[in-house]
Amino acid sequence: VEFLYCDLASMKSIREFVQRFRAKNCPLHVLVNNAGVMLVPERKTKDGFEEHFGLNYLGHFLLTNLLLDTLKQSGTHSHNARIITVSSATHYAGKLHLNDLQSRCSYSPHGAYAQSKLALVLFTYRLQHLLTANGSHVTANVVDPGVVNTELYKHVFWVVKMAIWMTAWLFFK
Numbered sequence: 001v002e003f004l005y006c007d008l009a010s011m012k013s014i015r016e017f018v019q020r021f022r023a024k025n026c027p028l029h030v031l032v033n034n035a036g037v038m039l040v041p042e043r044k045t046k047d048g049f050e051e052h053f054g055l056n057y058l059g060h061f062l063l064t065n066l067l068l069d070t071l072k073q074s075g076t077h078s079h080n081a082r083i084i085t086v087s088s089a090t091h092y093a094g095k096l097h098l099n100d101l102q103s104r105c106s107y108s109p110h111g112a113y114a115q116s117k118l119a120l121v122l123f124t125y126r127l128q129h130l131l132t133a134n135g136s137h138v139t140a141n142v143v144d145p146g147v148v149n150t151e152l153y154k155h156v157f158w159v160v161k162m163a164i165w166m167t168a169w170l171f172f173k
């Protein structure tokens with residue numbers, strides 16, 4: 001196992017990561033996009049994007065697109081390469097504000113998170129459509145893992161934190 005650092009909130013870091021990975025000339029059979037933030041206060045990535053949209057969506061979008069040729073070369077007729085993107089059922093509440101993707105007009109942590117997860121779902125659906133149309137040996141899937149007890153909940157209201165603390169062992173994965 002070898003660790004390669006990649007900060008998905010930095011376009012420069014993503015590009016450097018892909019360069020380091022490609023230099024190894026290794027096949028890539030599975031790419032799992034599973035990094036993110038949830039309900040963070042209004043703040044920006046190193047590149048100036050709203051953090052939910054920048055890290056949760058744009059980071060995965062860029063990483064996937066930069067690695068797509070490697071995935072295509074790694075997939076075969078009998079064993080497709082796979083892209084698995086972790087989203088959330090929160091995408092059902094999301095709305096893409098095409099005129100305000102950065103949530104500059106009115107910031108809501110819930111709205112920004114839901115929008116980023118909806119963007120991931122739509123991106124994955126479109127990517128799978130394009131891969132299929134081109135006869136590629138890569139599949140793109142988006143999944144909702146359900147409610148998982150992680151550090152993602154650190155920015156929720158204290159009452160919610162208390163409820164999570166008391167019930168996570170019973171209801172959360």
